Amino acid sequence: MSKAFKPATKLSLDDLNKNIIDAEYAIRGPIPTKAEELEFQLNTSAVNKDLPFNNVVYASIGNPQQLDQKPLTFSRQVISILQYPDLIKQREVLISSGLYNDDAFDRANRLFSQIGKSIGAYSGTQGIYGIRETVARFISKRDGFPSDPNDIFLTDGASKAATYLLSILCQNKSTGVLIPIPQYPLYTASITMYNATMLPYYLDEETNWSTNAEEIEKTVVESIANGVIPRVIVVINPGNPTGAVLSFDTIAKIFKIAAKYGIVVLADEVYQNNIYYKDVEFHSMKKVLRTLQRDHQGYENVQLASLHSTSKGVFGECGQRGGYMEITGFTDEVRQVITKLASISICSVVTGQALVDLMVDPPQPGEDSYELDKNERLTIHNNMKERGFLLYETFSKLEGIQCQKPQGAMYLFPALLLPQKALEEAKRLNLLPDEFYCLRLLETTGICTVPGSGFGQAEGTWHVRTTFLAPGTQWIKDWETFHKRFYDQYRD
Ligand SMILES: Cc1ncc(COP(=O)(O)O)c(C=O)c1O
Structure with a gap:
């Protein structure tokens, strides 16, 4: 007689990878999840629509095209031809109808010659060589120092590049990863997933979220004394969520520490084109490193990985997952491990690769699309700048909120000076004070x-992060009205 068969129980969280369970990514956390529920409520007739607003404004994520930013015409013309090559047979008709520009076909043909048969085919692991050559030319021109296509990896956005590197470099809890605080939560989440130790270095809010090299070195020394080897420093420039842009000197000081202690530098430069003031300049970490290597001894062993993305800038093509990583100074054996890891995912999205080409090589003067493309870029850039400034000015007038002027990126990270009564109410609801504020705002x-x-954030301080991408100004007025009422309600 066979024993009675008892079906196996379902998996519980105890059966899963604890590091993944523990990782947190607030940008898709409880407040954005609640926002999606409210949006569903607004859009679904069967559910009670009784809400004090008509639509949800997603100021939670740097996702420009979700917020009505139009894709750049030239890029989409080229991508559409790559996706549907039969359009090439209709080239003359499409040009004379005004739907396409001539140079879009030229670019698509050039990309086809580099991609091979189809954008639907896998590419090589590092990405299409011709596109990597274009990226290397862009970097060489930007920095005034040569770049090699063999050092470029085309990746699914910058996120994938960051996780490749961190997964390789984090061995166990004795690996330390220096990250700025505040930081973009990809980094804290990855450190948790790869079971390494987070080494926070605090940015100074009072001086517009500046980076203090002494503070970094102090953290490094303490960490070594505690048996944790600082292996990587993450630098986000321009900063998310702070909008701060690093000076040449500050970057040079970071490299001095990296050279002294053998720390790999991970430069997240996805906002390099989101700079809003003439007196603020973006210096790539690659350029600063090459300058130091040219002018000084002691920097030859520094290892740098620089990330860029099609998700930000004026491109905003977040959903297309284009990005690249340039690696500098790694040994061949480490490069081979990076390549092997990338090969396990076969290749990055090939449309994303084509978009990287379009990002780093826009239409040039004299080409058909040049004027339109230039104007579209300028309009998007100016809109962001104006909205960022309006939001900053609005916050600056309000009681109980302190905001630093954004130099770059797409975000503001104002401090909330919450009244005691609001802190108590948050506690009663079992929420952190800034969660309470954001929930009420939503x-x-x-x-x-x-x-x-x-x-x-520094202990005892509370902040809110907002993008300045949402169109129009009504939401800014609504926020102002909310904030004043909130303060009236909870004022001590
Ligand atoms: C600093 C920073 N790095 C990386 C990313 C991820 O970008 P991607 O879409 O290229 O993966 C973001 C997205 O907001 C970001 O803010």
């Missing part, structure tokens, strides 16, 4: 933001 106005606690 439930009252439909504006979805992310609490500062998701990015890290």
Whole structure:
């Protein structure tokens, strides 16, 4: 007689990888999840629509095209031809109808010659060589120092590149990863997933979120004394969520520490084109490193990985997952491991690769699309700048909120000076004070933001992170009205 068969129980969380369970990514955390529920409620007739607002404003994520930013015409013309090559047979008709520009066909043909038969085929692991050559030319021109296509990896956005590197470099809890606080939560989440130790270095809010090299070195020395080897330093420039842009000197000081202690530098430069003021300049970490190597001894062993993405800038093509990583100074054996890891995912999305080409090589003067493309880029850039400034000015007038002027990126990270009564109410609801503020803001106005606690903040301070991408100005007025009422309600 066979024994009675008892079906196996379902998996519980105890059966899963604890590091993944513990990883947190606030940008898709409880407040944005709540926002999606409210949006569903607004859009679904069967559910009670009784909410004090008509739409949800996603100021929680740097996702420009979700917020009505139009894709650049030239890029989409080229991508559409790559996706549907039969359009080439209709080239003359499409040009004379005004739907396509001539140079879009030229670019698509050039890309076809580099991609091979179809954009639907896998590419080599590092990405299409011709596109990597174009990226290397862009970097050489930007920095005034040569770049080699063999050092470029085309990746699914910058996120994939960051996780490749961190997964390789994090051995166990004795690997330390220096990250700025506040930071973009990809980094805290990855450190948790790869079971390494987070080594926070705090940015100075009072001086517009500046980076203090002495503070970094102090953290490094303490960490070594505690048996944790600082292996990587993450630098986000321009900063998310702070909008701060690093000076040449500050970057040079970071490299001095990297050279002294043998720390790999991971430069997240996805906002390099989001700079809003003439007196603020973006210096790539690659350029600073090459300058130091040219002018000084002691920097030859520094290892750098620089990331860029098609998701930001004026491109905003977040969903297409284009990006690249340039690696500098790694040994051949380490490069081979990076390549092997990338090969396990076969290749990055090939449309994303084509978009990288379009990002780094826009239409030039004299080409058909030049004027339109230039104007579209300028309009998007100016809109962001104006909205960022309006939001900053609005916050600057309000009681109980302190905001630094954004130099770059797409975000503001104002401090909330919350009254005691609001702190008590948050506690009663079992929420952190900044979560409480963001939840109230969402439930009252439909504006979805992310609490500062998701990015890290100095102890005892509370912040809110907002993008300045949402169109129009009404949401900014709504936020102002909400904030004043909130303060009136909870003022001590
Ligand atoms: C600093 C930073 N790095 C990386 C990313 C991820 O970008 P991607 O879409 O290229 O993966 C973001 C997205 O917001 C970001 O803010």
